[in-house]
Amino acid sequence: xxxxxxxxxxxxxxxxxxxxxxxxxxxxxxxxxxxxxxxxxxxxxxxxxxxxxxxxxxxxxxxxxxxxxxxxxxxxxxxxxxxxxxxxxxxxxxxxxxxxxxxxxxxxxxxxxxxxxxxxxxxxxxxxxxxxxxxxxxxxxxxxxxxxxxxxxxxxxxxxxxxxxxxxxxxxxxxxxxxxxxxxxxxxxxxxxxxxxxxxxxxxxxxxxxxxxxxxxxxxxxxxxxxxxxxxxxxxxxxxxxxxxxxxxxxxxxxxxxxxxxxxxxxxxxxxxxxxxxxxxxxxxxxxxxxxxxxxxxxxxxxxxxxxxxxxxxxxxxxxxxxxxxxxxxxxxxxxxxxxxxxxxxxxxxxxxxxxxxxxxxxxxx
Ligand SMILES: Nc1ncnc2c1ncn2[C@@H]1O[C@H](COP(=O)(O)OP(=O)(O)OP(=O)(O)O)[C@@H](O)[C@H]1O
Ligand SMILES: [Mg+2]
Numbered sequence: 001x002x003x004x005x006x007x008x009x010x011x012x013x014x015x016x017x018x019x020x021x022x023x024x025x026x027x028x029x030x031x032x033x034x035x036x037x038x039x040x041x042x043x044x045x046x047x048x049x050x051x052x053x054x055x056x057x058x059x060x061x062x063x064x065x066x067x068x069x070x071x072x073x074x075x076x077x078x079x080x081x082x083x084x085x086x087x088x089x090x091x092x093x094x095x096x097x098x099x100x101x102x103x104x105x106x107x108x109x110x111x112x113x114x115x116x117x118x119x120x121x122x123x124x125x126x127x128x129x130x131x132x133x134x135x136x137x138x139x140x141x142x143x144x145x146x147x148x149x150x151x152x153x154x155x156x157x158x159x160x161x162x163x164x165x166x167x168x169x170x171x172x173x174x175x176x177x178x179x180x181x182x183x184x185x186x187x188x189x190x191x192x193x194x195x196x197x198x199x200x201x202x203x204x205x206x207x208x209x210x211x212x213x214x215x216x217x218x219x220x221x222x223x224x225x226x227x228x229x230x231x232x233x234x235x236x237x238x239x240x241x242x243x244x245x246x247x248x249x250x251x252x253x254x255x256x257x258x259x260x261x262x263x264x265x266x267x268x269x270x271x272x273x274x275x276x277x278x279x280x281x282x283x284x285x286x287x288x289x290x291x292x293x294x295x296x297x298x299x300x301x302x303x304x305x306x307x308x309x310x311x312x313x314x315x316x317x318x319x320x321x322x323x324x325x326x327x328x329x330x331x332x333x334x335x336x337x338x339x340x341x342x343x344x345x346x347x348x349x350x351x352x353x354x355x356x357x358x359x360x361x362x363x364x365x366x
Pocket of ligand 2: 042043044168
């Protein structure tokens with residue numbers, strides 16, 4: 001059991017800065033998700049924990065120990081990759097047992113040693129049961145479904161009971177239904193094992209549903225770290241605001257106007273009142289964010305909208321409309337009568353649900 005710390009870690013590959021001055025404390029036994037678009041440095045960060053890449057500068061610690069320069073085999077971690085390979089000629093039992101043969105293993109925190117055959121058998125059987133693989137121990141991988149093979153790969157990683165468990169997009173080869181199911185199994189596994197998990201994905205739904213905390217990376221830089229609810233409700237900048245949430249947050253370009261003592265956001269010829277304490281000045285360019293579930297169709301609403309498309313999903317509908325030459329998505333109940341494309345209507349943002357960002361930097365103002 002151990003937490004993990006990045007302290008001012010930078011990783012360069014020639015001219016490419018893959019991870020840029022990352023400082024992040026991953027707590028003992030948490031399920032931290034590293035989230036971000038392709039190429040943002042997620043795998044590189046994970047590989048530095050595993051020891052497969054060394055930082056160019058800064059330190060990585062596991063528990064109390066700085067692990068820069070420590071051999072991957074001596075870090076007591078296990079890693080599952082997106083493209084895992086099982087040994088095709090071996091049974092499931094032999095596949096799961098393999099790490100116990102090639103390495104010394106600590107039992108109940110004792111000095112690592114080789115396990116004898118009976119100890120290995122009981123460890124393999126127990127691990128297989130954890131992942132519902134008990135009935136398949138004598139099969140070869142070719143006779144398993146994709147999801148079962150994925151679970152064998154997971155079993156092989158946890159059989160040593162490492163103190164840190166690293167996963168790099170382990171579900172991306174699975175179809176949508178199996179992904180949802182395996183996601184649940186992984187979270188249950190994490191609860192049972194009481195081990196630190198670091199999980200890499202570019203899928204914000206996966207991050208929101210699995211994480212104790214999410215760390216969002218863009219171009220190697222940490223944007224925000226927080227519980228799923230926090231990053232959803234108070235995104236630190238425009239990037240996070242647009243990345244988290246499906247459908248994404250609506251963002252409207254606006255200019256600050258002054259009315260008496262207060263400020264408004266001018267979107268086209270509409271003025272939306274801004275919260276009293278927003279640090280803005282007249283004529284400043286800002287972006288007003290509002291989530292699709294915080295827009296109401298309301299005959300007296302301030303925003304004039306024209307319906308461009310309606311997506312009926314069964315349990316809800318997404319009404320896509322145009323406001324001041326910008327597109328907005330409204331999330332409405334499926335009970336609301338479907339509006340015709342081309343219809344004009346008015347929208348009202350829920351009070352207190354506007355997110356205000358600085359246009360230039362994208363940073364959150366309120
Ligand atoms: N060995 C390497 N040599 C050169 N550049 C590399 C190397 N490994 C990674 N990079 C670069 O570093 C950046 C971060 O790569 P990384 O694999 O960490 O991204 P990622 O967030 O995992 O992306 P993806 O979601 O596509 O897997 C990219 O620009 C990538 O091209
Ligand atoms: Mg990657």
